[in-house]
Amino acid sequence: MSRPRRIAYRRRASPLHAARASIAAAYGAALATAALLAQHPLLLGALLCAVLGAGIAAGVGPELVRAALRAALPIALLSVLVNVLVARGGLTVFARLGDWGVLGQMNLTVEAVVYGLVFALRLLVVTLACLLVVCTADPDELLFACRRISPRSALTAALATRLIPVLGEDARRLAEAQRCRPDGGARGARGMLAVLRATVGGALDRSLDVAAVLELRGYGARGRGAAARRPLSRHDLAFAAAAGGLLAISVLAALGGAAPFRAYPLVSLPLTAAPFALAALLLVLAGVPFADRRGIEP
Amino acid sequence: MSVLRFERVSYRYPDAPGDALREVSLTVAPGEFCVLAGLSGSGKSTLLRAAAGLVPHFHGGSFSGTVTVGGLDTRRHGPAEIGAVAGTLLQDPETQVIMSTVRAELALALENLGSSGAAVARAVEETSLALGIAHLLDRATAELSGGELQRVALAAALVSRPPLVLLDEPTSQLDPVAGDELIWQLRRLNQESDTAVLLIEHRLERCLAAADRVIVIAHGAVACDRDPTGFLEWAAENEPALQTPGARLFEQVGLRPLPTGVKQARATLRRSGMLAPAGSATAGEGVEDAAGAAGHLGSVAGLASAASIASRRPEPAESRRRRGRLGRREQQAPPALELRGVWHELRDGPAILRGVDLRLGAGESVVLMGRNGAGKSTLLRHAAGLLEPTRGTVATGGRVALLLQNPGDYFLRERVDQEAPAAALAQVGLAGLGARHPRDLSGGQRQRLALAIVLGGDRRAAVLALDEPTRGMDRAAKHLLARWLRDRAAEGIAVLVATHDAEFAAEFAARAVLLADGRVIADGPTAEILAGGWYFATETARILDGAGGALRPEQGAELLRAAVGLGFERPARPLLAEEVPT
Numbered sequence: 001m002s003r004p005r006r007i008a009y010r011r012r013a014s015p016l017h018a019a020r021a022s023i024a025a026a027y028g029a030a031l032a033t034a035a036l037l038a039q040h041p042l043l044l045g046a047l048l049c050a051v052l053g054a055g056i057a058a059g060v061g062p063e064l065v066r067a068a069l070r071a072a073l074p075i076a077l078l079s080v081l082v083n084v085l086v087a088r089g090g091l092t093v094f095a096r097l098g099d100w101g102v103l104g105q106m107n108l109t110v111e112a113v114v115y116g117l118v119f120a121l122r123l124l125v126v127t128l129a130c131l132l133v134v135c136t137a138d139p140d141e142l143l144f145a146c147r148r149i150s151p152r153s154a155l156t157a158a159l160a161t162r163l164i165p166v167l168g169e170d171a172r173r174l175a176e177a178q179r180c181r182p183d184g185g186a187r188g189a190r191g192m193l194a195v196l197r198a199t200v201g202g203a204l205d206r207s208l209d210v211a212a213v214l215e216l217r218g219y220g221a222r223g224r225g226a227a228a229r230r231p232l233s234r235h236d237l238a239f240a241a242a243a244g245g246l247l248a249i250s251v252l253a254a255l256g257g258a259a260p261f262r263a264y265p266l267v268s269l270p271l272t273a274a275p276f277a278l279a280a281l282l283l284v285l286a287g288v289p290f291a292d293r294r295g296i297e298p
Numbered sequence: 299m300s301v302l303r304f305e306r307v308s309y310r311y312p313d314a315p316g317d318a319l320r321e322v323s324l325t326v327a328p329g330e331f332c333v334l335a336g337l338s339g340s341g342k343s344t345l346l347r348a349a350a351g352l353v354p355h356f357h358g359g360s361f362s363g364t365v366t367v368g369g370l371d372t373r374r375h376g377p378a379e380i381g382a383v384a385g386t387l388l389q390d391p392e393t394q395v396i397m398s399t400v401r402a403e404l405a406l407a408l409e410n411l412g413s414s415g416a417a418v419a420r421a422v423e424e425t426s427l428a429l430g431i432a433h434l435l436d437r438a439t440a441e442l443s444g445g446e447l448q449r450v451a452l453a454a455a456l457v458s459r460p461p462l463v464l465l466d467e468p469t470s471q472l473d474p475v476a477g478d479e480l481i482w483q484l485r486r487l488n489q490e491s492d493t494a495v496l497l498i499e500h501r502l503e504r505c506l507a508a509a510d511r512v513i514v515i516a517h518g519a520v521a522c523d524r525d526p527t528g529f530l531e532w533a534a535e536n537e538p539a540l541q542t543p544g545a546r547l548f549e550q551v552g553l554r555p556l557p558t559g560v561k562q563a564r565a566t567l568r569r570s571g572m573l574a575p576a577g578s579a580t581a582g583e584g585v586e587d588a589a590g591a592a593g594h595l596g597s598v599a600g601l602a603s604a605a606s607i608a609s610r611r612p613e614p615a616e617s618r619r620r621r622g623r624l625g626r627r628e629q630q631a632p633p634a635l636e637l638r639g640v641w642h643e644l645r646d647g648p649a650i651l652r653g654v655d656l657r658l659g660a661g662e663s664v665v666l667m668g669r670n671g672a673g674k675s676t677l678l679r680h681a682a683g684l685l686e687p688t689r690g691t692v693a694t695g696g697r698v699a700l701l702l703q704n705p706g707d708y709f710l711r712e713r714v715d716q717e718a719p720a721a722a723l724a725q726v727g728l729a730g731l732g733a734r735h736p737r738d739l740s741g742g743q744r745q746r747l748a749l750a751i752v753l754g755g756d757r758r759a760a761v762l763a764l765d766e767p768t769r770g771m772d773r774a775a776k777h778l779l780a781r782w783l784r785d786r787a788a789e790g791i792a793v794l795v796a797t798h799d800a801e802f803a804a805e806f807a808a809r810a811v812l813l814a815d816g817r818v819i820a821d822g823p824t825a826e827i828l829a830g831g832w833y834f835a836t837e838t839a840r841i842l843d844g845a846g847g848a849l850r851p852e853q854g855a856e857l858l859r860a861a862v863g864l865g866f867e868r869p870a871r872p873l874l875a876e877e878v879p880t
Contacts, residue, residue, distance in 0.1 A: 009398065011436045140402030144409065165440055166392060170707075177707035179684055180700045182755025186710075194710045202706075209393035212356055215377040216386045217396065217454065218410030298436045 007063055007131060009139055011298040014058040015289055016132075018296045019235040021141035023243070027054075027289075028133035030243035034250035034282065035125035040259035041269065044121045046279035050286035051128045057290040060135040064128055072127040076120030083116035084108055089264035090115075115263035166206055171199040235296070238289035245285040253278055300325040300366075301462045301494045302349055302384070307363030309344060309353055318344040320518040322363070328461060329492040331485065333509045335502055335529070335540055337772045338741060341518040342498045346464050348372065349496065351380035368461055382411055384462040385455030389470055389770070391444055394451035400426075400442075401435045403450055404457045411458060425457045429483060445476035445670050452480070456487070462494045463487075469499065470769050473669040473798045474833040481505050500772055501799075503542040503837045506530075507559030514540065530556035539774040543801055543837040543851045550855035551862070563841040572861050573843075632695050634660045634760045634792035635681055640690035642676050642816070650676045652816040653690065658761065658792040660695065663784065665803035665824065666796040667834050668813035674796035675703075677813070678763045681794065696760025703766045705748035709736035714747060722754035723747075726782075742775050762786055763794045768802050780806035800828055800836045804849035810834075825849055 011017055016024055031054070035047045055064035090109025097106035146154040174195045178185030186194050232240075253259055259275035262268040302325065309319040318341050326332055336342045347353045351372045354361040365372040368383030388394060397403040404422040413421070426432040431449050434442065442450060448468055455463060465484070469477035485508040487493050499505050506512070512529035514522035514537070522532045533540040534549050534556065541549070544563045545556040553570065557563030567573035635658040642651040651673045658664055666674045679685045680692050682700035702708075711717050715732030723729055726746035731739065736747055745767065753759055762783075768776050776799070783806050787793045797803055803810060803824060810827035812820040812834060820827050825847030829839040838854040839847075848854040 008438070008440065010438050010441070011399070138399060138402075140397045140399050143397075144402070144405075147409075169392070173702070173704060173707045174710075176679075176684060177702055177704075178710070180682060180702065180752055181708070182697065182699070182752065182757065182759075198710050206393065209388075209390065210396065212352055212377075213388065213394055214396060215352070215356060216350060216381050217407040218378045218381040218458075 007067055007134055009135060009137065011138070012059040013296050013298060014136070015235045015293060015296050016054065016058040016136045016239065017298070018233065019239045019289075020230065020233075021138040022145050023236050023239045024137040025133050025142060027239045027243045027246075028129045028137070030246040030250075031132070031286065032126045032129035034246050035122050035129065037250040037254040038122070038259070039118075039254070039261040040275045040278075041118050041121065041261065042271070042275045042279050043253070043259050043282065044118065044125060046282045047125045047286075048121065048128070050283050051125055051132060053283075053287055054290070055128070055132055055135070057287070058132070058136050060132070063135055064131055067131050068124060068128055072124050075127075076123050079123060080113065080116035080120050083119060084112045087112035087115065087264075091265045092267075111263050111265065111267055114267050118261070118263065163203070163207055163210055166210070167199055167203055170202055170206065171195055174198050234292060234294065235289065238292060242285050242289045246282065249278065249281055249285065299328065301328045301330075301368055302326040302496065303364070303366045304345075304348070305364040305366075307348060307361075307365055309348060309359060309361045311344075311357060311359045314359070316518075318518050319348065322515075322518070322520055324513060324520055324523060326462065326494050326496055328494055329488065330510050331488045331495045331508060332497070332511045332513055333502065333505055333526075334496060334498045334513050334515060336515040336521075337537075337539060338770070338775060340515045342515050343466050344518075345515060346386075346466050346496065346498055349462075349464050350384060350386040351375065351377035378410070381407065381460075382458060383460050384464055385458065385460045386464045386466075387448075387452050387455045387468050388466050389468075391447035391451055391471060395439045395442075395447055395454070398438055398440065399435075400431065400437055400439060400450050403439060403454050404435075407454055407458050413458075421457050421459070425453045428487070429453045429456070443670055444471045445473070448472060448476075448480065449483075452483075456493075459491070460493070462496065465495070465497045467498050467500065467770060469501070469504065471766075474800070475669055477501075477504060477798070478833070481508055484508070500770065501801075502540065503544060503559070503801075506542060507561065509558075526558040527555050530558065539772060539777075541773075544841055546851035547838050547841065547854045547858070550851060551858045553858075557841070560837060560840045567841070567858075572858060631659060633657045633693070634662070634695045635698065635794070636693045637677070637680065638691045638693075640677075640680055640687045640692060642673070642680065642685060643688045650816050651680070651687075654813075654816070654818055656811065656818065656821075658794060660760070660792055661787050661790045662809060663787040663793045663807045664795070664809045664811060665807035666794060666811050666813060667798065667800070667803060667827075669833075672813040673816040674813055675765050676816075678765050678794065678796055681761065681763055694760060697755075697757045698761040698763060699752035699759035701745075701748055701752055701762075701764045701767060703769065705744040706737070708748040708751045709744075711736070714739070717747060718750035718754045722750040725753065726750045741770060742778075745779075759791055761792045761794060763796075765796050766798070767795060768797060768799045773801075776802050777805065800834060801850075804828055804836045804838075823847075 016027065019027070031047060031051055035044060038044050038047060052061065052064060055061045085106070087109070090111025092110040093107045094110055095108040097108065100106045143154045143157060178191060178195065185191055259278050260268070260270060304322045304324045307319055307322045308317050310317045322345060334342045334345065344353060347357065348365050349367060351367070353359070355376045367380050370380055370383060372380060395403055397406055401422060404425060405418050408418045408421055422435070426435055429449055429452060431446070431453055434446060434450065439447065439450065448471065452468065469480055472480060481504055484495055484497065488495050497505060506526040509526050512522070512524060512526055513520060514529065514532070516537070521536070522529055524532060530541065530545040534545065544560065548554070548556050548563065548566070553566060555566065557566060564573055635656070637654050637656040640651050640654045641649060643649040654677060666677065668674055676685065678700055680687055681694070682698045683692070684700070709717060712735060713732065714728060714734050714736055715723065717736055720729070720732070723732065726749050728743065728746055728750060731743065736744065739747060753762065767779060771779070780802060783793050783795070795803070795807065807824045810820070810822065810824045811818055812827060828835050828849050829844035829847045832840070835844070836849045838851050839849050842848055842854050842857065846857045848857045
């Protein structure tokens with residue numbers, strides 16, 4: 001049976017997959033945080049390249065690009081459009097659309113477009129960095145790590161994450177069975193609603209089944225044991241260092257105003273050596289851990 | 299000393315009209331391998347759930363008596379604590395697995411029990427090695443096949459090395475190869491680590507040879523508790539639906555002891571001179587004269603070999619001409635279903651079907667067999683138009699009604715009579731149940747309702763296709779379904795069934811098609827295809843080595859009686875193929 005491929009963790013032969021889940025997640029989070037702190041479009045561009053490069057080096061590039069094109073990019077472009085329509089801070093008007101009632105005078109400015117684009121770029125980088133974490137950090141390992149802090153929440157999350165694909169599969173089967181009816185089953189929105197209702201109706205049974213198995217596996221019995229001690233691998237160290245470096249550089253750059261950018265009232269985009277150097281540094285820091293490919297096989 | 303003890307246990311589900319268990323008393327000793335047998339709805343699963351502590355803690359209801367598991371009273375200890383002393387494996391592998399990777403799944407139970415990290419790592423490693431799933435440890439559970447999922451779930455149940463393991467039809471969704479492997483893994487575990495096993499299984503022929511005891515549950519009470527041979531004697535007298543095919547074969551011929559497996563059956567046949575001693579020359583191996591071969595062996599094998607040699611003789615010219623004319627006429631008649639060079643290739647994935655050619659005439663009853671992943675379900679979906687071939691064509695002589703594996707997936711409405719027209723309900727014997735909610739029907743009734751749904755409508759179906767319709771069915775229900783399908787074929791509907799169940803296939807189908815890796819590797823009369831294999835063969839065929847194409851116990855008994863009638867002596871002349879009862 002052909003099934004649509006979901007964005008999900010799958011163990012691959014890559015340095016990022018070989019690192020422990022918490023460090024892979026920290027690496028992705030560092031990239032996202034750097035994108036949130038960075039103001040200059042050059043830094044954001046460098047971070048976009050870094051995330052995509054990391055995705056490609058980790059073997060999840062196609063998933064990231066597909067997700068970017070399907071979800072992140074449309075949302076980013078929508079945010080540009082909304083910003084252009086609602087922002088009032090720019091001075092360089094390129095289109096006067098007259099009086100729009102409650103919205104007042106609608107003047108489109110270059111500054112609003114630039115700000116919207118930079119915001120969209122930031123959104124894109126953050127989304128891709130999060131998807132990188134989804135694809136490369138083992139969720140079970142993360143859940144086990146969370147259990148030490150909040151065991152019940154972690155297990156509820158485990159149950160929910162297990163139930164989602166089970167219900168998805170149920171919905172697929174129900175829809176297929178409806179197509180086997182002599183009249184082809186209810187179509188369109190009505191058909192989807194019928195399938196949705198049946199899936200939700202069956203969700204209770206399914207969650208009871210999964211909950212029964214959880215009970216049988218000892219959930220709520222005696223508590224939890226200590227985690228297995230694992231020595232830090234070369235990849236753990238490399239990605240942890242990269243994550244730390246990315247964060248440190250981003251925080252220092254933001255605090256020191258090394259790569260300033262201002263959209264309003266007029267666009268100010270200084271292209272000095274500092275933003276270029278910072279962009280290069282971010283790219284190198286993000287890419288270096290992938291150079292060592294020893295011991296990466298699953 | 300017992301690892302499991304039931305003392306006068308009665309149980310009623312909430313809002314149920316009657317007791318699911320009635321005064322059940324039994325014990326399982328450490329290291330015992332017990333099979334729990336019974337018809338559908340007899341209370342087997344409830345008993346197993348009571349042993350696991352799910353009854354009454356999880357299901358509620360009224361409970362009396364005492365269940366002690368590994369020294370823990372289930373009234374005072376819930377399923378989570380019982381889980382430390384009894385591993386449990388339920389039917390549906392999809393809901394048996396919680397975590398997203400196999401390694402995490404195996405670790406979960408031990409983490410919950412508070413084991414140290416090092417102990418978890420070691421137990422995961424050892425259990426995966428013992429069950430042959432070490433190569434799956436880093437795989438995502440979402441990517442595993444049904445068989446792999448079931449093995450992972452079994453490993454998760456065993457990882458804490460409990461002294462007792464409880465299994466509810468673990469092979470129901472597996473192909474014969476994977477099913478047999480699972481049973482033998484259990485046997486090995488039982489023998490090497492003294493783990494007691496309590497196993498529910500409908501296909502008893504699969505596990506009796508491994509069992510120490512068989513406990514029969516009927517109407518919620520223990521009806522029989524004996525060793526496998528004693529159970530077969532009991533079943534012959536009291537519940538023929540529980541007899542294995544081998545036992546039915548021996549009973550019909552009057553042979554004793556009733557066999558618990560193929561090996562024992564063949565040993566008995568050898569002792570009684572009805573089968574050639576192991577290692578002796580077989581017909582066809584340097585023995586030119588068929589009569590000589592039959593006389594030399596003085597056995598069923600001899601009869602069959604003679605028949606086989608006779609069948610290889612040149613066919614008379616007139617017969618050949620007549621068959622040719624008939625064959626051409628059949629080819630010219632419009633087919634009910636025709637697949638020509640059908641390929642199904644996944645993007646970035648393997649080819650599931652590889653150039654399949656298949657033609658079904660009206661009224662044909664065909665069984666589609668093959669291991670899990672061979673392409674059976676995909677082929678049925680192509681036949682019903684749910685999938686488009688990436689190459690090749692599918693032509694039908696009318697509507698194809700397809701019943702998928704889960705009948706419940708067809709139900710969207712609140713009443714049975716809203717789901718299917720009255721005529722279709724009458725056809726499947728549900729005429730009086732129109733006001734019931736579909737989900738309140740029994741398993742068999744649900745399947746019949748789903749059949750009524752797919753067969754209903756204004757246009758009569760030309761083909762009825764069913765995907766694994768006998769999962770979880772007892773022998774009596776299978777027999778009824780086979781008869782119902784034969785009736786549909788007699789009405790002119792081509793019936794195509796994908797199944798792993800060779801006994802069911804032998805009972806209903808005239809033609810068998812074997813698929814492997816998306817290709818048709820054998821296509822012919824059922825008697826021919828299912829008589830000559832190891833896995834895709836009935837128990838009768840395996841006992842008689844495929845002699846005379848006998849698949850069902852009745853056919854095998856005829857063959858044995860013919861051998862007995864000949865007094866195991868040299869026949870006067872070689873038997874012709876048509877003289878061997880089939």
